[in-house]
Amino acid sequence: MSQSKKGSFIAVGTGINVASHITASAQKHIQNADIVFAAQSCSVGMRLIQSLNANVFNLGELYEEGKSRVLTYRQMVEHIVKAVQEGKRVCGAFYGHPGVFVYAAHRAIKQLQQQGFTASMVPGISAEDCVMADLGFDPGNNGLQAIEVTQFLFFKHSINPHHLLIIWQFGLTGDFNFDTLETEKYSDGLAILRDELLAYYPCDHEVILYEAPTLIIEQPRIERMKLNDIEHCKPTVISTLVIPSIGMPEYDHKVMAKFGINAKQLEHNLDGLLED
């Protein structure tokens, strides 16, 4: 399909510590846009974007306490799509990575592409990237699972405890109205979350409450505790629960044999790279 209609959309990520994490590519797209729709978590990020482009719409203005976030996200999409339909070069500047937990970016791109407009996304630094950097985990070691807390609880997902597990937004455990940001309301849910996780991990397994810093002078919030104690922690809306792997699983000797290799040979070849 020819995508030669006037008007375009590019979704960029500005990172978590925006002033440090924003990429040269994101800056260029923000600067070149006719209008920027910005969703930022702090004033520093918004200020930086406003210094790059004089025409910025703060998508945060669409939020209201008590208003369903689903409605807010749809309104974000409507604003973006309308601007592109008016023939504008539109940039969406979302904190973190624009494709991670960003309904509006994905939805806008899909709708606009269906309408024949050019619409795409460039990556940014996500909170998951900060987890790896600040906590020293490498998903290449044991694999990685990441899931939002309410999705984990309300759907019959399975967890592989041999993977590193990231549970997003666990400060809002059990949120099914999507209309508030007050984490105190969900403290009872942490006990339920703990009970669900006990199906996969021992009660004394170390878990980590993590928050990435948004200012360069700030340190990450890292609180280690036993799984049994998570109902007593105080997460915020930006808190992530990080659960380290319980260790490598057993080898699958049958599959290895199909490749003509056994465990001893593999370990020799890897020369100690495999870790628990």
Added chain:
Amino acid sequence: MAKTDHTEKLLDYMIELNHNQDLLDKHNADPGGTAKAYGLSPGDVHMISKGQYDEIKARLEAHQVAKVEFIITFHSED
């Protein structure tokens, strides 16, 4: 709450720390002294010297109409 000149200065400081290594080095060595030399208000200098980052963020965000705390998606592909 309207944005004040002090808020603007604090924002400038937070942004410049990311781009000015010399300023960052000075901040790390002497946060309060560097903030004061930059021209921040006494209250902001106090918060920075004490490492009161929650208070600093609250100070920065107080003037905003709204900010995005997080974005959640619960949608399926349709």
